[in-house]
Amino acid sequence: xxxxxxxxxxxxxxxxxxxxxxxxxxLAKFGKRTCIMDADIGMANxxxxxxxxxVPVTLHEVLAGKASIHDAVYxxxxxxxxxxxxxxxxxxxQSDPELLGDVLKDLxxxxxxxxxxxxxxxxxxxxxPLAIADDVILVVNPELSSxxxxxxxxxxxxxxxxxxxxxxxxxxxxxxxxxxxxKMEKVLxxxxxxxxxxxxxxxxxxxxxxxxxxxxxxxxxxxxVRRIAAGLAGITIDRELMEPKSTxxxxxxxxxxxxx
Numbered sequence: 001x002x003x004x005x006x007x008x009x010x011x012x013x014x015x016x017x018x019x020x021x022x023x024x025x026x027l028a029k030f031g032k033r034t035c036i037m038d039a040d041i042g043m044a045n046x047x048x049x050x051x052x053x054x055v056p057v058t059l060h061e062v063l064a065g066k067a068s069i070h071d072a073v074y075x076x077x078x079x080x081x082x083x084x085x086x087x088x089x090x091x092x093x094q095s096d097p098e099l100l101g102d103v104l105k106d107l108x109x110x111x112x113x114x115x116x117x118x119x120x121x122x123x124x125x126x127x128x129p130l131a132i133a134d135d136v137i138l139v140v141n142p143e144l145s146s147x148x149x150x151x152x153x154x155x156x157x158x159x160x161x162x163x164x165x166x167x168x169x170x171x172x173x174x175x176x177x178x179x180x181x182x183k184m185e186k187v188l189x190x191x192x193x194x195x196x197x198x199x200x201x202x203x204x205x206x207x208x209x210x211x212x213x214x215x216x217x218x219x220x221x222x223x224x225v226r227r228i229a230a231g232l233a234g235i236t237i238d239r240e241l242m243e244p245k246s247t248x249x250x251x252x253x254x255x256x257x258x259x260x
Contacts, residue, residue, distance in 0.1 A: 002108040005115050005165070005232065006039075006133035008157070009140065010149020012120040015170040016139040017045050018202060018212075019225070020117040025211040026229035028080035032112040035073065035081035039129045040119040041095045047084025050076055051209040060086035062103055063095035069103045077214050083107075097125045101132045113233070121149070122156055130157040135165035138190065142173055142180060147187055154188060166193035168228060173198065194228035196221050 007023075009016045017038075024036035038046035041060060047053055052074055061067040069083070076082040086092070108114055118129035130136055136157045140150045154164050167184055172195040181192040199221035205212035213222045230237045 002111045003113050003135070003232075004104070004108065004133045005113070006118050006129045006136045006162070007115060007139055008118040008126070008130060008136055008153050009120050009138060009146070010122075010151070010153045011146055012043075014120070014139045014141050014146055015196070015202075016120065017049060017117050018206070019137075019139050019168055019170060019196070020115050021046065021049060022211045022213045022222070022225045023229045023232070024113070024115045025076070025078040025080045026213050026226045027113050027115075027233055028076075029078045029213070030229065030233060030235055032233055033081075033110065034079075034113045034115065035083060035107065035111050036076070036115045037083040037117065038085040039097075039100060039116045039125075041085045041097060041125060042092050042119060044085035044087055046117050047082070048087070049206060049209060050082060050084075050211075052076075052082060052084045053087060055084060058084050058086035059103075060088070060092065060095050063097065063099050065096075065099070069107050073107075077211055081111075097128050100128045104132060122152060127156070127160055130162040131160040133162060136162045137165050137193070138167045138188070139170055140167055140184065140188070141171050142169055142175070142184075147184070151188055154190065164190050166191045168193060169195045171198045172196060193231060194224060196224040196228075 007016050007020045020036050024034050027034040038044050057067045057071045062069050062072050072083050074082045116129045119126040138150045140146050157164055167190050169180055177195050184192050197220045199219055201216040201219040202212050202221050205215035213225055
């Protein structure tokens with residue numbers, strides 16, 4: 001049965017799109033049938049981040065009733081499926097975000113996970129992704145303005161019937177993890193499910209339009225992201241290699257057999 005997670009934040013620039021891409025890619029590399037969707041139909045960045053800005057069909061055309069959702073699904077890095085939004089103003093104007101729930105019904109029967117990148121802030125376009133998800137995950141930076149805006153988003157999600165699964169603290173500072181988690185949980189009233197450290201490799205990977213978990217798999221941010229993905233999927237992972245133990249055993253067996 002598919003699980004739908006919406007990644008949301010109260011303000012732009014928290015790394016919400018980056019988390020959606022990298023957690024989705026990690027789930028796909030764990031062997032889960034995963035799709036990431038850019039529901040920010042006004043300020044679409046997910047497709048741009050993966051070099052898909054020139055594709056012929058996007059979520060814009062689907063929400064305008066001009067195409068099927070299956071025509072807007074593209075193969076992404078690590079085996080993750082991607083549904084980008086368009087970048088044209090005309091496409092945005094023609095899109096009806098109210099159709100998103102119906103669109104998902106035609107997509108989810110062939111998935112284990114669907115990750116939705118929601119628009120930042122409080123808007124009509126942002127309400128639907130909060131309401132249709134099984135769980136909402138807030139992406140927050142350890143700064144006051146981000147926390148306050150995340151609180152507004154949490155309240156909105158609960159008002160429209162959404163359920164906040166937890167908080168990802170992105171660009172975490174050198175302050176101890178326990179202290180950061182306690183502060184966030186106290187202020188937001190939601191459990192911290194992961195802390196992702198400030199990491200220059202994230203920007204380098206973004207410049208190459210490649211998820212950091214693929215471009216720099218041993219970096220601090222990549223390790224943290226894979227740990228979050230494993231937690232969402234209920235996967236037990238090897239602590240050192242940060243991959244499913246079954247995958248590690250299979251890989252080790254192949255290497256061992258190759259030496260015989």
